[in-house]
Amino acid sequence: YIHLVDSKSYICLLVGFISLDCGLPTNTSYIESTTTLRFTSDIPYINSGVSKSLSSNYQILFQQQYHHVRSFPQGRRNCYTIGIKKDTKYLMRASFLYGNYDGLSKLPTFDLYFGDSLWTTVKFIDESIDITTDIIHVTSNNQVQICLVNTDNGTPFISSLEFRPLSSETYVSTTSLLHYNRLDMGTTTNKTYRFPDDAYDRFWVPFNFGQWASISTTLKIESDDNNYFQLGSVVMGTAAVQININESLRIQWESEDETTQYHVYMHFAEVENLQPNQTRGFNITYNGQYMYGPFTPHHLSTTTIHTTKPIPLQKQPTKTHLFSLVPVENSTLPPILNAMETYSVIDLSELASNQGDVDAIRNIKSTYGIVKDWEGDPCVPRAYPWEGIDCSNETAPRIGSLNLSSSGLAGEISSYIFNLEIIQTLDLSNNNLTGNIPAFLSTLKKLKVLKLNNNTLTGTVPSELITKSVDGSLLLSVEGNPNLDACLSDSCAKKKSEKNSVVIPIVASIGGLVAIAAMATIIFWIVKLKKNRQNGTGVLLESKRRQFTYSEVLKMTNNFERILGEGGFGMVYYGLIDNVQVAVKLLSQASGQGYQQFQAEVTLLLRVHHKNLTSLVGYLNEGDHIGLIYEFMANGNLAEHLSEKSSRVLSWQDRLRIAMDAAQGLEYLHDGCKPPIIHRDVKTTNILLTENFQAKLADFGLSKSFPTEGNNTYMSTIVAGTIGYLDPEYYKSNRLTEKSDVYSFGVALLEIISCKPVRPLTDTDVHIVKWVNSLAARGDINGIIDRRLDRNYDVNSVWKAVEVAMNCVSEKPAKRPTMNQVVAELKNCLAIELERIRENQALNSTNSMNTMSIVMDYSVSHPLAR
Numbered sequence: 001y002i003h004l005v006d007s008k009s010y011i012c013l014l015v016g017f018i019s020l021d022c023g024l025p026t027n028t029s030y031i032e033s034t035t036t037l038r039f040t041s042d043i044p045y046i047n048s049g050v051s052k053s054l055s056s057n058y059q060i061l062f063q064q065q066y067h068h069v070r071s072f073p074q075g076r077r078n079c080y081t082i083g084i085k086k087d088t089k090y091l092m093r094a095s096f097l098y099g100n101y102d103g104l105s106k107l108p109t110f111d112l113y114f115g116d117s118l119w120t121t122v123k124f125i126d127e128s129i130d131i132t133t134d135i136i137h138v139t140s141n142n143q144v145q146i147c148l149v150n151t152d153n154g155t156p157f158i159s160s161l162e163f164r165p166l167s168s169e170t171y172v173s174t175t176s177l178l179h180y181n182r183l184d185m186g187t188t189t190n191k192t193y194r195f196p197d198d199a200y201d202r203f204w205v206p207f208n209f210g211q212w213a214s215i216s217t218t219l220k221i222e223s224d225d226n227n228y229f230q231l232g233s234v235v236m237g238t239a240a241v242q243i244n245i246n247e248s249l250r251i252q253w254e255s256e257d258e259t260t261q262y263h264v265y266m267h268f269a270e271v272e273n274l275q276p277n278q279t280r281g282f283n284i285t286y287n288g289q290y291m292y293g294p295f296t297p298h299h300l301s302t303t304t305i306h307t308t309k310p311i312p313l314q315k316q317p318t319k320t321h322l323f324s325l326v327p328v329e330n331s332t333l334p335p336i337l338n339a340m341e342t343y344s345v346i347d348l349s350e351l352a353s354n355q356g357d358v359d360a361i362r363n364i365k366s367t368y369g370i371v372k373d374w375e376g377d378p379c380v381p382r383a384y385p386w387e388g389i390d391c392s393n394e395t396a397p398r399i400g401s402l403n404l405s406s407s408g409l410a411g412e413i414s415s416y417i418f419n420l421e422i423i424q425t426l427d428l429s430n431n432n433l434t435g436n437i438p439a440f441l442s443t444l445k446k447l448k449v450l451k452l453n454n455n456t457l458t459g460t461v462p463s464e465l466i467t468k469s470v471d472g473s474l475l476l477s478v479e480g481n482p483n484l485d486a487c488l489s490d491s492c493a494k495k496k497s498e499k500n501s502v503v504i505p506i507v508a509s510i511g512g513l514v515a516i517a518a519m520a521t522i523i524f525w526i527v528k529l530k531k532n533r534q535n536g537t538g539v540l541l542e543s544k545r546r547q548f549t550y551s552e553v554l555k556m557t558n559n560f561e562r563i564l565g566e567g568g569f570g571m572v573y574y575g576l577i578d579n580v581q582v583a584v585k586l587l588s589q590a591s592g593q594g595y596q597q598f599q600a601e602v603t604l605l606l607r608v609h610h611k612n613l614t615s616l617v618g619y620l621n622e623g624d625h626i627g628l629i630y631e632f633m634a635n636g637n638l639a640e641h642l643s644e645k646s647s648r649v650l651s652w653q654d655r656l657r658i659a660m661d662a663a664q665g666l667e668y669l670h671d672g673c674k675p676p677i678i679h680r681d682v683k684t685t686n687i688l689l690t691e692n693f694q695a696k697l698a699d700f701g702l703s704k705s706f707p708t709e710g711n712n713t714y715m716s717t718i719v720a721g722t723i724g725y726l727d728p729e730y731y732k733s734n735r736l737t738e739k740s741d742v743y744s745f746g747v748a749l750l751e752i753i754s755c756k757p758v759r760p761l762t763d764t765d766v767h768i769v770k771w772v773n774s775l776a777a778r779g780d781i782n783g784i785i786d787r788r789l790d791r792n793y794d795v796n797s798v799w800k801a802v803e804v805a806m807n808c809v810s811e812k813p814a815k816r817p818t819m820n821q822v823v824a825e826l827k828n829c830l831a832i833e834l835e836r837i838r839e840n841q842a843l844n845s846t847n848s849m850n851t852m853s854i855v856m857d858y859s860v861s862h863p864l865a866r
Contacts, residue, residue: 016085016088016163016164016165017037017038017162017163017164017165017201018082018084018161018162018163019032019037019038019039019040019065019160019162019163020039020040020041020042020045020080020082020160020161020162021039021040021041021042021064021065021068021160022042022068022069022070022158022159022160022161023042023049023051023052023053023068023069023070023071023157023158023159024039024040024041024042024043024051024068025041025051025068026041026043027041027043027044028040028041029041030064032063032064032065033064034063035063035194035195035196035201036195036196037195037201039064039065039160042070042080042161045080045081045082046070046078046079046080046081046375047375048072048074048075048078048373048375049070049071049072049078050070050071050072050073051068051069051070051071052068052069052070052071052101052102052157053067053068053101054066054067054068054069054097054099054100054101055099055100058097058099058128061128062097062130065095065159065160066095066097066099066130066159066160068159069096069097069099069101069157069158069159070157070158071101071102071155071156071157072148072150072155072156072157073155074373075150075373075375076149076150076373076384076387077113077147077148077149077150077373077376077381077384078147078148078156078373078375078376079145079146079147079148079375079376079377080145080146080147080161080376081143081144081145081376081377082143082144082145082146082161082163083142083143084139084142084143084144084163085139085142085165086139086140086141086142087138087139087140088138088139088165088168089136089137089138089139089165089166089167089168089170089171090136090137090138090139090163090164090165090166091134091135091136091163091164091166091200091201091202092114092134092135092136092137092144092146092161092162092163092164093132093133093134093160093161093162093163093164094112094119094132094133094146094158094160094161094162095130095131095132095133095158095159095160095161095162096122096124096130096131096132096157096158096159097130097131097159098124098127098157099127099128100127101157102155105127106154107123107124107125107126107127107154108122108124108153108154108155108156108157109121109122109123109124109151109153109154110122110148110149110150110151110153110154110155110156111148111149111151112133112146112147112148112149113145113146113147113148113149113381113384114135114137114144114145114146114348114350115144115145115348115349115350115351115352115380115381116349116350116351116380116381116382116827117346117347117348117349117381117828117831118381118828119133119135119146119178119346119348120133120178121151122156130159132203133178133179134178134179134202134203135176135177135178135179135346135348136166136171136173136176136177136179136343137176137177137348138168138176139350140350141350141352144350145350145352145376145377145380146161147376147381147384149381149384162201164200164201164202166200167228167230169228170228170229171263171265171343172306172308173263173308173310173343173345174838174839174842175310175345175346175347175348175835176345176346176347176348177263177343177344177345177346178343178344178345178346179341179343180262180342180343180344181205181253181340181341181342182202182203182204182205182339182340182341182342183204183205183206183207183339183340183341184204184205184206184207184235184238184339185207185208185212185238185239185240185337185338185339185340186208186212186213186214186215186216186238186239186240186241186336186337186338187206187207187208187214187235187238188214188216188238189206190206191206192204192205192206193232193234193235197232197234197235198230198231198232198235199230199232200230204235204339207240208240209240211242211243211244211247212240212241212242212243212249213240213241213242213243214238214239214240214241215238215239215241215271215272215336216237216238216239216271217237217271217272217300218237219233219237219271219300220233220300221233221236221237221269221271221300221301221302222300222301222302223301223302227302227303227304229265229267229302229304231267231302231338231339235267235338235339236267236269236271236302236338236339237271238271238338239268239269239271239336239337239338240336240337240338241333241334241335241336242325242334242335243334244334245327245331245332245333245334246327246334247327247334248282248324248325248326248327248335249282249324249325249334249335249336249337250322250323250324250325251322251323251337251340252320252321252322252323253321253342254319254320254321255319255321255344256319257319257799258312258317258318258319258779258795259317259795259796259799260344260345260796261310261311261312261344261345261796262307262310262311262321262342262343262344262345263306263307263310263311263342263343263345264306264307264311264323264340264341264342264343265304265305265306265307265340265341265342265343266284266304266305266306266323266337266339266340267302267303267304267337267338267339267340267341268295268297268298268302268303268304268305268336268337268338269297269298269299269300269301269302269303269338270296270297270298270299270300270301270336271300271336271338272333273299274299274333277332278332278333279296279330279331279332279333280296280297280331280332280333280334280335280336281293281294281295281296281327281328281330281331282294282295282325282326282327282328282331282335283295283325283326283328284305284323284324284325284326285323285324285326286311286321286322286323286324287312287318287320287321287322288322288324291323292305293326293328294328297336302338310345317795325337347831347832347835349831351380351382351395351396351397352377352380352396353377353378353379353380353391353396353397353398353399354394354396354397354398354399355396356419356421357378357379357398357399357419357420357421358377358378359419360399360416360417360419360420361374361378361386361389361399361402361416361420363414363416363419364402364414364416364417367411367414367416368404368407368408368409368410368411368414370404370407370409371408372386372387372388372407373386373387374386374387378391378399379391379397379398379399380397381824382397382824382827383820383821383823383824383827384824388402388403388404388405388407389401389402389403390425390668390672392422393664398421398422399420399422399423400422400423400424400425400446401423401424401425401426401672402417402420402423402425402426402427403425403427404427404428404431405427405428405429405430405431405451406429406430406431407431408431408432409428409431409432409433410431410432410433410434411433411434411435412433412434412435412436412438413428413433413435413437413438413441413452415438415440417440417441417444418440418443418444420444421444421445421446422446423444423446423447424446424447424448424449424609425447425448425449425609426441426444426447426449426450426451427449427451428451428452428455429451429452429453429454429455429477429480430453430454430455431454431455432455432456433452433455433456433457434455434456434457434458435457435458435459436457436458436459436460437452437457437459437460437461437462437465437478437484438462439462439464441462441465442462442464442465442468443464447474448473448474448475448609449474449475449609450465450474450475450476450477451477452476452477452478452481453477453478453479453480453481454479454480454481455480455481456481456482456483457478457481457483457484458481458483458484459484459485460484460485461476461478461484461485471546472546472618475609546617546618546619547618547619547620547621548618548619548620548629549620549622550620550622550623550625553575553584553586553620553625553627553629556575556576556577556582556584556629557573557574557575557584558575558576560573561573561574562574564583570585570586570587570588571585571586571588572584572585572586573586574632575629575632577617577629580632581631581632581634582617582629582630582631582632583629583630583631583632583633584620584627584628584629584630585627585628585629585630586620586625586626586627587626587627605628605700608668608669608673608677610664610665610668610672611664611694611696612661612662612664612665612668612694612695612696612697613665613668613669613696613697613698614630614631614633614688614696614697614698615630615631616628616629616630617629617630617631630698633688633689633690633696633698634689634690634691635688635689635690635691635693636688636689637684637685637686637687637688637689637698638658638662638684638685638687638688638689638695638752639683639684639685639687639751641689642684642751642752642755643755644755649786649788649789651789651792652785652789652792652793652794652797652798652833653830653833653834653837654693655752655753656797656801656826656829656830656833657693657695657830658687658689658693658695658752659695659748659749659752659801659826660823660826660827660830661694661695661696662682662687662695662696662697662745662748663745663819663822663823663826664823665695665696665697666679666682666697666741666745666819667818667819667820667822667823669697669703669741670738670741670818670819670820671818671819671820673705675705675706676705676706676738677700677703677704677705677706678703678704678705678706678736678737678738678740678741679697679700679702679703679741679744680702680703680704680720680721680736680740680741681699681701681702681703681720681721681722681725681744682697682725682741682744682745682748683722683724683725683744683747683748683758684748684751684752686698686699687748702720702721704717704736706736706737706738715735715736715737716734716735716736717734717736718734719731719734721740721744722744723759724747724758724759724767724768725743725744725747725748725758726743726744727739727740727743727744727813728743728811729743729811729812729813730743737813738818738819739813739814739816740813741819742808742813742816742817742818742819742822743808743809743813743816745808745819745822746769746804746805746806746807746808746809746816747768747769747805747808747809749801749804749805749808750768750769750772750802750805750806750809751768753772753784753785753786753798753801753802753805754768754772754784754785754786755786755788756768756771769806769809772784772802772805772806773806776802776806781795781798781799781802782795784798784802785798793833793836794832794833794835794836796832797829797830797832797833797836798829800825800828800829800832801826801829803825804817804822804825804826804829808822
């Protein structure tokens with residue numbers, strides 16, 4: 001429907017307006033009486049949550065869309081998917097009124113996400129005060145996803161969601177905008193105005209100041225021909241003026257930190273009919289520097305003056321923001337201001353998963369009737385993917401891991417899994433799956449781990465899967481299927497390949513022999529390996545990696561010609577296998593502790609598979625010669641590149657990518673492995689770099705599997721690790737937790753940021769944590785970051801990274817974030833830095849834009865006037 005806005009019959013098309021009453025019990029709609037806007041139920045846009053009603057007291061005080069809420073007591077995240085128009089500028093609004101709807105009288109705190117980005121943290125100060133948050137964003141897709149994330153501080157809920165299309169000529173910015181304030185100056189009604197008084201349904205809040213007077217008109221206020229902001233007369237018909245005509249009209253605020261940037265929009269209209277001897281003119285300054293003017297408002301016509309680049313200047317960060325309207329010398333009347341809007345800069349990503357993967361996983365959900373909280377995009381927000389799913393970091397994230405273990409699955413293995421083209425880990429264990437193992441699983445080129453154990457599968461294992469299991473390219477688990485022929489030896493693969501028929505099952509009556517014949521467990525091998533070192537007898541290693549002979553190792557290393565490094569286990573040599581570079585780690589015969597670390601590393605590397613962990617190529621087990629062959633890391637370890645001796649200074653962008661890679665590897669050990677694994681020796685020398693500077697965690701000799709049985713929150717163990725990176729709480733108590741790794745990572749992150757040595761080099765030096773803490777307390781971010789970067793970075797990105805690191809090294813483990821949270825924050829840091837790089841590239845290519853921006857030289861640059 002349409003609404004006539006003014007006497008010119010300007011038609012505001014409301015077809016694009018979307019107004020959702022969240023929690024409306026039935027899929028109905030209604031016309032809200034005070035705004036005449038049609039609100040509809042949110043039921044078609046979300047499949048989770050429960051509807052709750054506020055008490056009648058609140059229903060009397062607030063508009064109808066606040067009478068209900070949708071509450072989300074289940075699941076970490078719950079998401080709305082809203083269909084909108086692509087390439088359109090929208091004002092998007094979320095509203096929340098607690099009103100003690102749950103009877104708990106406990107104000108919750110939770111996060112609101114837009115796509116892959118944190119929109120805001122919703123935090124209440126009173127149950128009777130509503131919270132409304134607006135963003136202005138240009139859409140890049142035909143739908144957006146808005147998620148409420150439970151941060152363990154109360155149950156998330158929402159009252160309403162609203163979308164208002166705007167003219168593309170309004171609110172010009174290279175980023176999205178988060179509403180800071182929208183002020184109706186000089187009003188005397190103490191009333192907040194919205195639609196129909198504002199064509200775009202913006203909320204205008206009354207604002208007055210003791211040193212100001214108010215002037216107004218009842219006549220219609222028009223807009224300049226080029227003004228697309230469409231402010232209504234009810235807002236523009238009043239204006240604030242300085243009581244003393246010789247003084248400036250000032251508007252000032254303090255930001256929480258000096259890195260926050262703003263866009264400001266000032267709307268002016270002369271509301272008085274000036275006499276021939278009266279003039280009104282003024283200049284606009286920002287923090288005492290000239291910005292625009294002299295300017296004279298037009299009678300009964302709106303002109304908008306706004307910044308086209310964010311303030312303050314990046315090179316002049318400040319928390320204080322003062323706009324002054326300074327009367328010109330011959331002005332007989334004081335400056336006026338009718339309305340003002342301020343928005344902070346926010347980077348929003350509409351990231352969406354690969355559509356083929358989305359379709360596949362939704363079909364899998366439908367096939368099995370999965371009851372997990374699988375709503376919205378499976379991989380977005382990336383910090384909170386669907387339970388049991390890990391995703392890649394591509395522009396369109398893809399599903400790389402699917403864990404449906406113990407999920408109550410029944411029936412045959414779904415053919416839709418075939419469409420998860422890059423899946424590396426598939427865990428369907430501990431369910432009630434029936435039928436044959438489908439051959440298509442062997443065609444998944446990236447599949448490295450396949451767990452089908454403890455089901456009721458029948459038939460035989462496809463020969464292609466057996467071949468991959470034997471040659472070490474696939475870790476296959478099929479035990480616990482009583483009616484499945486589970487022979488996984490090379491001979492079985494050959495027989496099945498030659499005859500293309502079912503082989504005679506291994507005698508099932510000998511229960512323990514089935515598992516032993518299938519694959520010697522890692523623990524069994526380690527015990528045998530140790531005995532071999534003691535009595536010199538040979539041992540057959542049944543591993544999932546290729547076995548090399550000692551002569552082959554001699555050949556690949558050219559008789560151990562090039563040494564890459566040395567550790568407690570022994571030497572590491574450079575090698576070549578069919579022109580593929582490898583690193584060969586040999587166990588020293590004299591190494592006692594090294595042998596134990598060697599065992600631990602073998603145990604772990606045969607379990608884990610992740611792009612940010614070093615991978616095992618093969619092994620050597622011949623007499624007294626024992627060794628492991630790894631992928632070669634062309635750029636060595638991170639510590640070498642952070643050293644002042646390095647010929648290359650890593651950029652801030654590179655450092656963030658490396659830190660994020662390492663964090664993702666650690667996150668996988670903590671969250672992706674069952675039981676979880678604690679690395680125990682996270683440091684920059686154990687972060688290795690590929691030719692393309694992709695980072696991978698290495699050296700798992702001290703790693704420990706964390707027992708998850710019962711209510712274990714820690715494990716007692718002898719302290720191990722590297723001084724400087726070692727968690728003080730673990731050192732004092734011998735209590736090892738995942739947060740011990742988080743502490744070590746925090747120290748490494750501080751080292752990445754500052755390139756300062758972790759441990760004191762002299763008596764006057766202090767540990768890096770204390771050093772950074774002292775500088776951060778003074779706000780000296782440029783003193784913290786590596787000076788060799790020459791300020792070529794986004795200050796906000798650096799601050800966030802420092803905050804992440806300092807949270808990681810909190811004295812109390814409970815206050816430290818999880819690695820999942822660390823990964824999410826580092827992604828935000830990187831996004832901020834990438835936006836700076838894009839803006840700089842745009843500035844370099846478009847000089848004409850510079851003259852329109854007040855972030856340039858104030859003596860020559862002006863904001864746009866409309």
